[in-house]
Amino acid sequence: MKTGSSRKLITFDWAMKRLLRSKVNFEILEGFLSELLKEDIVILELLESESNKENVSDKFNRVDLKVRSSSGEIIIIEVQYEREYDYLQRMLYGASRAITEHQREGDPFSNLVKVISVNILYFDLGHGSDYIYRGYTSFTGIHDNDRLQLSSRQQKLYGKEQIHHLFPEYYLLRINNFNDIALTPLDEWIYFLKNEEIKDEFKAKGLQQAKKKLSLLSLPEKERAAYERYQYELSYQASLIESNYGIGRLEGREEGLKEGKEEGLEEGLKKGKEAGREEGEKLKALDIASKMKLKGVALEDVMEITGLTREELGKE
Numbered sequence: 001m002k003t004g005s006s007r008k009l010i011t012f013d014w015a016m017k018r019l020l021r022s023k024v025n026f027e028i029l030e031g032f033l034s035e036l037l038k039e040d041i042v043i044l045e046l047l048e049s050e051s052n053k054e055n056v057s058d059k060f061n062r063v064d065l066k067v068r069s070s071s072g073e074i075i076i077i078e079v080q081y082e083r084e085y086d087y088l089q090r091m092l093y094g095a096s097r098a099i100t101e102h103q104r105e106g107d108p109f110s111n112l113v114k115v116i117s118v119n120i121l122y123f124d125l126g127h128g129s130d131y132i133y134r135g136y137t138s139f140t141g142i143h144d145n146d147r148l149q150l151s152s153r154q155q156k157l158y159g160k161e162q163i164h165h166l167f168p169e170y171y172l173l174r175i176n177n178f179n180d181i182a183l184t185p186l187d188e189w190i191y192f193l194k195n196e197e198i199k200d201e202f203k204a205k206g207l208q209q210a211k212k213k214l215s216l217l218s219l220p221e222k223e224r225a226a227y228e229r230y231q232y233e234l235s236y237q238a239s240l241i242e243s244n245y246g247i248g249r250l251e252g253r254e255e256g257l258k259e260g261k262e263e264g265l266e267e268g269l270k271k272g273k274e275a276g277r278e279e280g281e282k283l284k285a286l287d288i289a290s291k292m293k294l295k296g297v298a299l300e301d302v303m304e305i306t307g308l309t310r311e312e313l314g315k316e
Contacts, residue, residue, distance in 0.1 A: 009196045009214045012120065013079035014227055016065040021046055025213055029067065031206015033075060035186045036118065036171060042070040047102075066098065073114045074098050083123040091117055095168040110157055115168045120193060122175050131177035131190065137167035282312075289313055 010019075020029050026043045033041040047066040065077045076094060080087065095115045102113045139148035150163055160166055175194045182188045185204035192198050198211040219227060285306040292302045302313065 008216055009192070009198065009211065010216055010219070010227055011196060012193055014230060015210075015214050016077065016079070018223065018227075019213060020065065025209075028206045028210045028213065029065075029077075031204065031209065032189050033069075033118070034205050035189055037116070041075075043067045044070055047074065064094075073116055074102060075116045075118060077118045077120070079120045079122075081122045087119075087121075087125055091119055091170060092168075095170070099168070112166070114160075114165065117168060117170045118173070119171065120173045120175060124176065125172060125174060128174075129177070131174045132186070133170075133172040133174070135170040135172070136164040138164055282308075286312070 015028075019025050023046075030041050030043055033043075045068050047068055067075050067077075069075060076098060078091075078094070084090065095117045098115045099112055103111070140146070141148070148163060150158070150160065155161055158166060173190065173193070175190065178187075178190045178194050180191060180194070182191045182199075182202070188198075188202040188204040188207055191202075192207060192210065198207050202208070216224065216227070285308055289302050289306045289308055292305070299310070299313065302308070303310065
């Protein structure tokens with residue numbers, strides 16, 4: 001994320017909270033969603049829920065925008081800066097909650113709303129090399145390996161062609177994994193989300209409108225001051241996390257070295273005792289062998305009694 005005077009456009013999360021909620025700016029969101037979902041998205045209305053927060057700390061942890069498209073689908077957009085190891089579960093919870101929030105009591109299950117969860121992530125979630133992941137539900141036969149399909153009657157009932165159209169769908173945009181080379185219109189959007197910059201040659205839907213309306217200089221003075229406070233808060237929170245992580249890692253390293261030294265000393269003493277005991281037992285056996293040889297005991301008998309080898313006795 002750019003900082004200071006190098007920034008010309010406001011961040012997408014702030015735009016969602018302040019500017020993109022206005023119907024006159026829906027074309028920006030529609031452009032982004034159309035490029036992502038590979039279909040023309042028209043937003044009918046903005047939806048509110050308990051997950052839409054307004055204070056700074058909540059915006060740092062999560063920024064929600066929930067809309068209903070002309071096809072009746074509910075689309076949730078979240079921006080996440082802070083690392084969360086249980087983010088996948090929270091993403092599932094958010095989609096499930098949206099389904100139940102918009103299911104009227106007494107309605108049949110066939111009326112359940114389709115939810116699309118779009119997650120713009122500025123931290124590494126999971127292990128993978130790509131920067132855009134899509135998740136959806138499908139059922140595969142364990143014997144024939146065929147994919148379960150809707151019957152013709154079910155298609156008419158649901159108004160859907162495929163089973164995965166009924167279930168929540170998830171998009172993970174791992175912004176930090178993008179290499180800044182925009183080869184597709186969607187890449188142009190990812191470039192903007194990562195760099196807060198829109199090049200003149202970009203042609204993706206909604207981007208040129210975003211360039212005009214999300215200009216930092218075009219913000220009213222009061223709004224610009226609020227935005228700068230928000231960016232400072234993000235930087236401050238990020239510094240706290242980095243500092244705590246660094247201190248924790250340093251303390252962990254020091255503790256590990258201390259434990260390692262203690263364990264090494266203990267292990268060394270243990271091995272020393274064992275080596276000393278073995279050496280003492282061997283010297284004792286040699287002393288006994290020497291006395292036995294002086295008394296004329298046969299070499300084979302000496303070896304059997306003391307456990308010493310012929311070579312060891314030869315050196316004695």
